[in-house]
Amino acid sequence: MRLATWNVNSIRARVDRVADWLERADVDVLAMQETKCSDEQFPTMPFLAAGYDVVHCGFNQWNGVAIASRVGIDDVQVGFDGQPTWSDKPEVEAAAEARALGATCNGVRLWSLYVPNGRFVGSPHYVYKLEWLAALRNTAQQWLLDDPAAQIAMVGDWNIAPTDEDVWSVEAYAGSTHVTEPERAAFDAILDAHFSDVVRPFTPGPAVYTYWDYTQLRFPKNRGMRIDFILGSPALAQRVTHAEIVREERKGKSPSDHAPVMVDLI
DNA sequence: ATGACTGGTTGCACCAGA
Secondary structure (H helix, E strand, O other), rough: OOEEEEEEOOOOHHHHHHHHHHHOOEEEEEEEEEOOOOOOOOOOOOHHHHEEEEEEEEOOOOOOOEEEEOOOOOOEEOOOOOOOOOOOOOOOOOOOOOOOEEEEEEEEEEEEOOOOOOOOOOOHHHHHHHHHHHHHHHHHHHHHHHOOOOOOEEEEEEEOOOOHHOOOOOOOOOOOOOOOHHHHHHHHHHHHOOOOOOOHHHHHOOOOOOOOOOOOOOOOOOOOOOOOEEEEEEHOOOEEEEEEEOHHHHHHOOOEEEEEEEEEEO
16 A cells, blocks of 8 residues: 655645646555645545545645545544644634544554644744644554554654754754754654654655755755654554655646655555 | 745735745
């Protein structure tokens, strides 16, 4: 089974490209992030036409996560248990954002995750990001306590570069989000809960990235960050036979600023 | 070529992204 994750940066702007890649790359299950639309606006037809069922969680133009599968989608859950809430405005009550969608596809419990950006260090959004990651870790830990043999894949845009090797320039990101010690500790806590990065062993750094800013020729110069990850439970990690970051999909006409990341499971 | 941001909207200016 071939499993992939891709921050698509607006599914309405990218759906033809995404559906085309699914077929070309022979992907069975794709988790998407940053669909940037409501459920009503989500373009379902191109996925159905390509032979995929699709589930989506989007409330407005922000965030949005989805899962497309041609091997079934069962037990769909919008948001994870204990997912923190957020509000940008004091007059608007805080609510869970469209950042987590779970479903079981051919025996794999898949979570499509779009971790909050953090905006700037010390901001309320940064605090929210750390709380979000801590809550996710606690819930994920419980999944494995309930069933140590569970095949779980937590995939998506983690908005953290876990090591200095995961950014093109340590200096360029000094003082920014994504590289701070608390964010890295929050990511490491997920690893400590027995989830492992199943892609890195097949795509060792340095200078291996999944995201390149649209500005300043960052992609041609390979000035990127590795922030998109597939984290597997022990039973899932055991099945991985191959993994890759598909840089080709960052090229061409109107690409996302992220590349797809995929794994093959035996 | 992989080429000097992009997508969205409470829209023609600004916000979020990272």
